[in-house]
Amino acid sequence: MDISLDNIRMHVLQTAEQGVVNQDTLFCFRQNGRQVSAEYGGCQIRKGYLIGLIVNNKLTFSYCQLQIDDKLDYGTSSCELSRDENNRIILIEHFEWASRPGEKGTNVFVEI
Template sequence: MLPSLDGLTFAPTGRAETGEVDTATRFGYREQDGRIWASYRGGEIVHGHLVGTRVGDTLEFRYVQLNQAGETSSGRCVSELSRLADGRLRLDETWAWESREGSGTSAVEEILPARRETRTTY
C-alpha cells in the first residue's frame, strides 16, 4: 500500500469533457484510519468537498461543489492511487455526476511543496 494522502496537495492533469475541475483547481487531502476527505477550489470551482474511504490503494468517495456560476453539483468517484516515476503520487479517477448527466475519467497528481531558496551573503 502506498503512503497516506494526509496533508498532500493534488492538481488535475487536465479538464474532462463533462467536468468542471481544471488545472487551476487544488485539492488538499486528509486521511485517517481508512477515511479520506478533501477541500478543493480554483478555476471554475469556488468551493468543493469530498469524503469517503480508502481500502489499500483504492479510494471511493462522494463530492459536492459550487462553481463560479453559483451552481451546485454532486457525484461519486473511484480512484486508484499509484506512484509516478519521479516519486509523486497520482490518482486515476472514474467519476459520475449524481446531480446531472455525465461521467468521465480524469487524473490528479501530487504537487510538491516549493523549496525555499537560501541565499548566502559574503
Template sequence: MITSLDGRHFAAVAEVAGGEVDTQTVFTYHEQDGMIWADYAGGAIRRGFLVGTRDGDRLDFRYTQLNTDGQTSTGHCVSTLSLLPDGRLRLDETWQWESRPGSGTSAIVELA
C-alpha cells in the same frame, strides 16, 4: 502500499470534457483510519468537498461542489492511487455526476 495522503496537495493533469475541475483546481487531502476527505477550489470551482474511504490503493468517495456560476453539483468517484517515477502520487479517477447527467475519467497528480 502507498503511504498516507494526509496533507498532500494535488492538481488535475488536464481539463476534462463534462467535468468542472481543471488544471487550476487544487485539492488538499486528509486521511485517518481508512477515511479520506479533501477540500478543493480554483478555476471553475469556488469550493468543493469530498469524503469517503480508502482500501489499499483504492479510494471511493462522494463529492459536492459550488462552481463560479453559483451552481451546486454532487457526484461519486472511484480512484486508483499510484506512485510516479519522480516519487509524487497520482490518482486515476472514474467519476459520475449524481445531480445531473454525465460521467468521465480524469487524473490528478501531487504537486511538487
C-alpha cells in the same frame, strides 16, 4: 505499500471533456485511518468537498461543489492510486455526476 493522502496537495493533470476542474483547481487532502477528505477550489469551482474511504490504494468518495456560476453539483467517484517515476502520487478518478444524470468521465490528478 499503501499510499497515504494525509496533508497531500494535488491538481488535475488531465480532465474529462465534461469536467469542471483543471490544473488551477487545488485539492488539499486529509486522511485519518481509512477516512479521506479534501477541500478544493479553483477554475470553475468556488468551493468543493469530498469524503470517502481508502482501502488497498483504492479510493471511493462522494463530492459536492459550488461553482462560480452558483450551480451546486455533486456525485461519486472511484479512484486508483499509484506513484510516478518521481515518486509523486497519481490519482486516476472515474466520476459520475448525480446532479447531471448520465454524465461521467475520468480525471488524472498529480501530487504537487
